[in-house]
Amino acid sequence: MSIFKALTIAGSDSGGGAGIQADLKTFQELEVFGMTALTAITAQNTTGVHGVYPLSPETLGKQIEAVAEDLRPDAIKTGMLWSAEMIEVIAEKIAAYDLENVIVDPVMIAKGGASLLNDEAVEKLTRRLLPLAYAVTPNIPEAEVLTGRSLKTMDDRKKAAQDLCEMGVRYSIIKGGHQPENEKVTDLLFDGETFIEISNPYIETKNTHGTGCTFAAALTAQTAKGNGIHEAFQVAEAFVHEAVAHSLDIGAGHGPTNHFAFKKSFKGSLRV
Template sequence: MSICKALTIAGSDSGGGAGIQADLKTFQELGVFGMSAITAVTAQNTLGVHGIYPLTREALGNQIDAVAEDLRPDAVKTGMLWSAEMIAEIAEKTDQYGLDHLITDPVMIAKGGASLLREESQAALKELLIPRSYAVTPNVPEAEVLTGMEIRTFEDRKKAAERLCKLGAKHVIIKGGHQPEQGRIVDLLFDGSSFTQISHAYIDTKHTHGTGCTFAAALTAETAKGKNIQTAFETAVNFVREAVEHTLGIGEGHGPTNHFAFKRNSLQTR
């Protein structure tokens, strides 16, 4: 049996709701062997980020080397990258090892408001990672930063997706969680020529910590399994919807999503 493998390059979330912890949980639930290269250690919980401790560029590069040389990933996801130096290192390693299924989640702000990407690193993200990306998965505020445009309508989101594709991304997914309309959320996929959208009911809950990481991780897992972008997109949307709908309700602040809800509910409906 062939084992599908996915690598997450991201920060560590001590609270377990986002970052590499969320990614590895998602990979496991979707039947993919997960590996990690840590960019930074954070001290955080549901109430916020209390400390950020970045690793060096050398430490990050050595982690990627160790994984790629022995356990070549079928897909790679990036999350919290922190600095331009780390972004440059990932771009270099992507080329060195021919990692052609790179999913870039442009993590900029934590749920509690802490900055997770230095402002001067945004240009490096656009210039070095997006052109190498199989897919980019911003939320609306992140898409505004990356495109320099204001996004107020669904048509604005389409224009933003087109702009991001022009930067070199093969596929763009702009998530709709920050922009619900009439009690529904619409997630949008652009494949360079046509749009696909998935609509589902808005779930009114504060327990959404790690939804962006989890979505991109689910997309990465399905891509590692050889699924096409539309199928991977649909699974990622449903995985996050189940994770939010069946909330764990833990923590005093923005609680984590329920990473085992999708698999559990799938088994129950068989």
């Protein structure tokens, strides 16, 4: 039996809804062996981020080296990267070990509003990391920061998706959760030539903590297994929709999504 492996380079969420915890849960549900390189430890729960404690760039680099030298990943996801120095280390290790299938989730702001990426780091991400990326998965506010565009319409999103590919990314996905229209949420994929839209019914719930991490992790898992971008996009969409539709109403704030809802809903009917 083939063992597919995925590495998440991200922060730890002590509440378990986002960050490496969400990534590992998603990898496991999609039958991919998950590995980690921590960028920071956060004191976090459903009400917000109450502390961020970054690790050193050297510590981050050593983690990536250890995984790359012995357990070479089939795909990599990046999440909360915190600083320009960390992004530089990640870019250097990707190049040094010729690592492929890097999916960048440009985490900038936590659900509760806390900033998770400073301005210098944003510039470093666009200049150093995006040119190495297989795919990038910003939400609308993140895409606005990365491209400098105001995204109000689907045409705006399409132009931004093209901008991201012009930065060197092979595929760009702009998630539409911040702008539901006609009771639907539409995510947009640009594959360098054509635009693909997938819409799901809008679900009225406050329990959406970790949706961005989970989407990118599902995309990473499917990519690690050799699925093309269109198939991976379809599974990631379905995985997150089910996770939100059957979200877990725990905690006093933005509750987590349900990472084990996907398998229960599809029971093997969708190729994963």
